[in-house]
Amino acid sequence: ELKVEQNPLFLSMQEGKNYTIYCNYSTTSDRLYWYRQDPGKSLESLFVLLSNGAVKQEGRLMASLDTKARLSTLHITAAVHDLSATYFCAVDKGGTSYGKLTFGQGTILTVHP
Amino acid sequence: DGGITQSPKYLFRKEGQNVTLSCEQNLNHDAMYWYRQDPGQGLRLIYYSQIVNDFQKGDIAEGYSVSREKKESFPLTVTSAQKNPTAFYLCASNIQGQTEAFFGQGTRLTVV
Numbered sequence: 683e684l685k686v687e688q689n690p691l692f693l694s695m696q697e698g699k700n701y702t703i704y705c706n707y708s709t710t711s712d713r714l715y716w717y718r719q720d721p722g723k724s725l726e727s728l729f730v731l732l733s734n735g736a737v738k739q740e741g742r743l744m745a746s747l748d749t750k751a752r753l754s755t756l757h758i759t760a761a762v763h764d765l766s767a768t769y770f771c772a773v774d775k776g777g778t779s780y781g782k783l784t785f786g787q788g789t790i791l792t793v794h795p
Numbered sequence: 796d797g798g799i800t801q802s803p804k805y806l807f808r809k810e811g812q813n814v815t816l817s818c819e820q821n822l823n824h825d826a827m828y829w830y831r832q833d834p835g836q837g838l839r840l841i842y843y844s845q846i847v848n849d850f851q852k853g854d855i856a857e858g859y860s861v862s863r864e865k866k867e868s869f870p871l872t873v874t875s876a877q878k879n880p881t882a883f884y885l886c887a888s889n890i891q892g893q894t895e896a897f898f899g900q901g902t903r904l905t906v907v
Contacts, residue, residue, distance in 0.1 A: 722816030
């Protein structure tokens, strides 16, 4: 059974600081996704990582994938208040659909002035 | 504008009643999915469909039923057999093998 674990589950940051969220998963997969969710809202796709060593960056967020270690990271650089949200990683269960996902528990990020 | 539309946004159900949540997409996606989210948790897959008139159970299908009579539509029925139906339900769709799943805005179901 595929399991996905994120840490930390809660992250309180000061504006301007850097931090990393970790996502570990239990079985082999080459497809990993990061999503953002604002309170009461749906999920917004942030990154799609499809191969070992993949690195993607968008603004102050950078995601990477190490399939051998079964680990993905989401690095936050110089945090700003607008980044406050819940961040989920999700791993594809395999097959052809690209949509059968197992999610981590989510990391609630709060950025303080 | 293309997108995934879920309705209603909020739904209240009395115990023992069946309710149906609507999901429609005009993205011409072939695959559609239903996920459930409980407070403070990640999403869990209920059902998915990769083609019209076919669907498969996900991880937590008990107490739920679906149909896929049209490519654009994938309604989810929460039956009275679902013991803890209060949750946030999200529908998603994608092009199989090509794109990640895109999510609708969700339906918040509360049992009263």
